[in-house]
Amino acid sequence: MIAKLPQRFIEQTKQMLGEEFNDFLESYSFPIYQGIRINTNKVEIEHWNEIAPFGNLEQIPWCLEGFYYNEQTPSKHPYYYAGLYYIQEPSAMSPVAYLPIEKGDKVLDLCAAPGGKTTQIGSKLENTGVLVSNDISATRAKALVKNIELFGFKNTIVTSEAPEKLSNSWKGYFDKILVDAPCSGEGMFKKDSTAIKSWEKYEENHFFDTQLSLLNSAEKMLKTGGYILYSTCTFNKIENENIINIFLSENPNFEIVPLNPIGGIKELNGTLRLWPHCIKGEGHFLCLMHKKYGENFESNLIQVKNKIKDFKLLADFISKNTYISLDEYIFMNDDKFYLINPNMPNHDKLRTLRTGLLLGTIQHNKFKPSHALAIAYQSHMFKNIINFSNNDINVIKYLKGETLEGDYKKGEYIVCVDNFPLGWIKSNNGNLKNQYPASWRKIN
Numbered sequence: 001m002i003a004k005l006p007q008r009f010i011e012q013t014k015q016m017l018g019e020e021f022n023d024f025l026e027s028y029s030f031p032i033y034q035g036i037r038i039n040t041n042k043v044e045i046e047h048w049n050e051i052a053p054f055g056n057l058e059q060i061p062w063c064l065e066g067f068y069y070n071e072q073t074p075s076k077h078p079y080y081y082a083g084l085y086y087i088q089e090p091s092a093m094s095p096v097a098y099l100p101i102e103k104g105d106k107v108l109d110l111c112a113a114p115g116g117k118t119t120q121i122g123s124k125l126e127n128t129g130v131l132v133s134n135d136i137s138a139t140r141a142k143a144l145v146k147n148i149e150l151f152g153f154k155n156t157i158v159t160s161e162a163p164e165k166l167s168n169s170w171k172g173y174f175d176k177i178l179v180d181a182p183c184s185g186e187g188m189f190k191k192d193s194t195a196i197k198s199w200e201k202y203e204e205n206h207f208f209d210t211q212l213s214l215l216n217s218a219e220k221m222l223k224t225g226g227y228i229l230y231s232t233c234t235f236n237k238i239e240n241e242n243i244i245n246i247f248l249s250e251n252p253n254f255e256i257v258p259l260n261p262i263g264g265i266k267e268l269n270g271t272l273r274l275w276p277h278c279i280k281g282e283g284h285f286l287c288l289m290h291k292k293y294g295e296n297f298e299s300n301l302i303q304v305k306n307k308i309k310d311f312k313l314l315a316d317f318i319s320k321n322t323y324i325s326l327d328e329y330i331f332m333n334d335d336k337f338y339l340i341n342p343n344m345p346n347h348d349k350l351r352t353l354r355t356g357l358l359l360g361t362i363q364h365n366k367f368k369p370s371h372a373l374a375i376a377y378q379s380h381m382f383k384n385i386i387n388f389s390n391n392d393i394n395v396i397k398y399l400k401g402e403t404l405e406g407d408y409k410k411g412e413y414i415v416c417v418d419n420f421p422l423g424w425i426k427s428n429n430g431n432l433k434n435q436y437p438a439s440w441r442k443i444n
């Protein structure tokens with residue numbers, strides 16, 4: 001592995017690390033660290049500890065909801081399909097752990113796909129405030145929508161836009177912004193050999209302009225008093241300290257907020273580096289910045305209509321099948337109903353993949369509930385439940401989209417694993433018609 005590292009990468013890292021460089025090289029022979037992060041919106045850590053199916057896992061020092069796993073295969077367990085956890089490289093849990101998010105905050109995740117850090121931000125917000133998750137790649141943003149649905153968030157907008165365009169619409173709107181920038185990925189070398197090829201092709205200057213322009217867009221969208229956390233999964237100074245220094249020299253109204261290193265994380269001038277020879281993880285760089293002063297702006301918020309066509313179809317379904325209150329704000333677009341927070345920013349002119357929680361669609365004059373609705377609430381919020389324990393064969397059959405058997409009254413049911421919702425099933429004349437979305441099915 002060491003022999004494959006690019007020579008220039010070796011030289012520049014040696015220069016940064018001095019005597020520690022040999023320890024760094026040795027870290028390439030360590031195992032690849034893997035982690036899961038618990039969705040505390042669905043299961044409290046104490047409850048998780050009682051039901052955890054993978055034994056007693058070691059906690060990740062910088063993320064209390066994160067745990068290392070080894071031989072287990074968490075992506076195959078039904079709890080994964082119930083959105084109880086996200087599988088994430090442990091050092092990638094550090095940026096959000098260090099971003100001081102408070103309930104009710106308006107948070108932007110500017111480069112969010114596939115959603116590792118967004119799901120962590122959403123868990124911290126506990127469905128309060130507003131979370132906007134953006135990624136310039138529309139394909140990658142689709143994965144983002146799926147992970148947000150799995151985590152059951154109701155306060156999220158997903159966009160796929162160039163940050164400059166967002167910054168024209170949302171001046172000074174956000175309290176906290178995460179810029180998890182695209183980078184040369186030196187922290188990925190051990191996990192993914194294509195990262196080395198790509199580094200050799202592009203080198204570390206390739207992302208420089210994008211990284212700086214991401215910070216400049218973020219700066220425009222941040223409120224006075226707000227915070228930006230800039231992170232990369234690369235080690236070199238060009239994409240980290242140099243970017244920060246240029247940004248600060250062009251924006252004297254920003255200052256670095258020194259972060260406290262924990263669990264082997266190294267600090268330099270207030271910024272943090274997770275070096276793979278010092279921590280159990282593949283590596284990251286983090287810098288938190290505070291906007292001390294600046295202009296204030298009035299925000300243009302989402303337009304909520306009072307009268308919504310076909311609202312009765314939605315209301316009838318919700319009262320017949322759930323205990324959910326529809327006192328919250330409803331937004332309708334085309335034939336789809338969404339539950340929203342009225343403090344969401346207006347996004348009429350932006351490419352938007354999701355606004356709030358998709359409740360369902362009107363089809364042939366009937367309300368069809370969404371999969372997102374089934375997994376956004378706890379089982380006690382639904383009137384009709386079919387519950388299986390996690391080792392019941394019916395759980396796997398359901399997740400594979402197969403027909404189940406059972407004598408249930410006609411109607412819509414929520415299938416649960418150990419009382420955690422997995423999705424809808426429809427009972428009709430002794431037939432249980434599986435409604436689990438084809439694109440979500442468990443293949444093996």
Ligand SMILES: C[S@@+](CC[C@H](N)C(=O)[O-])C[C@H]1O[C@@H](n2cnc3c(N)ncnc32)[C@H](O)[C@@H]1O
Nearest residue numbers: 111112113114115116117135136137180181182
């Ligand atoms: C490091 S990855 C983000 C990982 C993500 N934060 C997570 O935790 O799952 C960087 C992302 O930036 C996106 N990206 C690249 N250029 C961008 C730009 N100019 N604006 C917004 N996103 C961009 C890429 O599509 C990629 O998904």
